[in-house]
Amino acid sequence: xxxxxxxxxxxxxEIPQLKKNCSTQQLVLWAxxxxxxxxxxxxxxxxxxxxxxxxxxxxxxxxxxxxQLLHDWIGEKGELRRFGCSYRGMDEPNQDILCRGVVTxxxxxxxxxxxxxxxxxxxxxxxxxxxxxxxxTLPSKA
Amino acid sequence: xxxxxxxxxxxxxxxxxxxxxxxxxxxxxxxxxYARGIGSxxxxxxxxxxxxxxxxxxxxxxxxxxxxxxxxxxxNDGTFGFPRRAGGPRLNLPFKGLLDGGTETExxxxxxxxxxxxxxxxxxxxxxxGNMVFLTNESVYKDKASGKVVAKQRLTSIHM
Numbered sequence: 001x002x003x004x005x006x007x008x009x010x011x012x013x014e015i016p017q018l019k020k021n022c023s024t025q026q027l028v029l030w031a032x033x034x035x036x037x038x039x040x041x042x043x044x045x046x047x048x049x050x051x052x053x054x055x056x057x058x059x060x061x062x063x064x065x066x067x068q069l070l071h072d073w074i075g076e077k078g079e080l081r082r083f084g085c086s087y088r089g090m091d092e093p094n095q096d097i098l099c100r101g102v103v104t105x106x107x108x109x110x111x112x113x114x115x116x117x118x119x120x121x122x123x124x125x126x127x128x129x130x131x132x133x134x135x136x137t138l139p140s141k142a
Numbered sequence: 143x144x145x146x147x148x149x150x151x152x153x154x155x156x157x158x159x160x161x162x163x164x165x166x167x168x169x170x171x172x173x174x175x176y177a178r179g180i181g182s183x184x185x186x187x188x189x190x191x192x193x194x195x196x197x198x199x200x201x202x203x204x205x206x207x208x209x210x211x212x213x214x215x216x217x218n219d220g221t222f223g224f225p226r227r228a229g230g231p232r233l234n235l236p237f238k239g240l241l242d243g244g245t246e247t248e249x250x251x252x253x254x255x256x257x258x259x260x261x262x263x264x265x266x267x268x269x270x271x272g273n274m275v276f277l278t279n280e281s282v283y284k285d286k287a288s289g290k291v292v293a294k295q296r297l298t299s300i301h302m
Binding site: 020026029030031032033034035036037038039050051058059060061063064065067068070071072076079080081082083084085086087132 | 172175176177178179180181182184186196204205206207210211213221222223224238239240241242243244245246247248249252296298
């Protein structure tokens with residue numbers, strides 16, 4: 001994995017995207033990993049009985065995808081301080097979920113190189129379904 | 143437009159009430175299962191020797207994973223796994239529908255397999271929008287051995 005450095009990034013730049021596409025099997029794997037076995041994520045009849053069109057991707061799984069987007073970007077010498085998102089739109093299985101982030105601020109605080117970002121998941125039509133923000137630290141080349 | 147669902151003073155009074163602590167285990171199996179669930183291929187989540195060579199105590203919990211609450215059928219929710227424990231809010235909302243509204247996690251340390259965490263939570267906010275109620279719950283996770291706060295997480299649930 002290539003290490004990204006504080007000096008290399010600029011406000012307004014996009015970080016490398018992460019593309020996901022959840023099979024129903026992946027939703028079950030994540031249910032097992034998280035302990036969230038809500039039936040709307042694997043039992044279509046149940047999902048429809050609650051008024052949904054069909055199965056939906058766990059919101060917290062999309063949050064974890066954004067966590068992976070940041071983990072993959074900051075490398076072993078970066079630290080994630082805070083990240084979060086709201087669930088504004090639903091994503092279905094077997095449809096692309098594009099995880100994206102843009103640098104909004106960079107500054108030094110207490111000797112640390114801080115970087116703030118807007119992060120979000122996006123549907124194929126461009127609609128942002130999980131907008132959020134993140135704060136990370138990056139190493140310096142010096 | 144319909145009136146907002148009424149948030150009573152009794153409900154508001156429950157903001158800030160702390161639950162009893164609950165133990166969350168961060169196991170190697172739990173970390174690997176969560177990493178499989180998100181589809182990560184980074185060996186730092188799977189390979190203990192690799193993680194140690196990188197300077198970690200063991201494999202690293204993917205962001206979003208704060209361990210698994212210790213489960214017992216008498217005390218934990220059968221669908222979500224979370225503990226039903228003393229303290230904390232008792233709101234008895236008249237809704238069946240439930241959606242996840244948002245997640246925000248703040249980290250103060252790296253969480254690795256082998257860590258045992260102690261979590262307490264409280265209702266941080268309750269508000270209504272039409273016939274929907276938004277609850278925000280804040281949890282604090284401490285490392286049980288050192289007592290150090292390692293993470294805080296705010297979860298918003300939507301009831302309708």
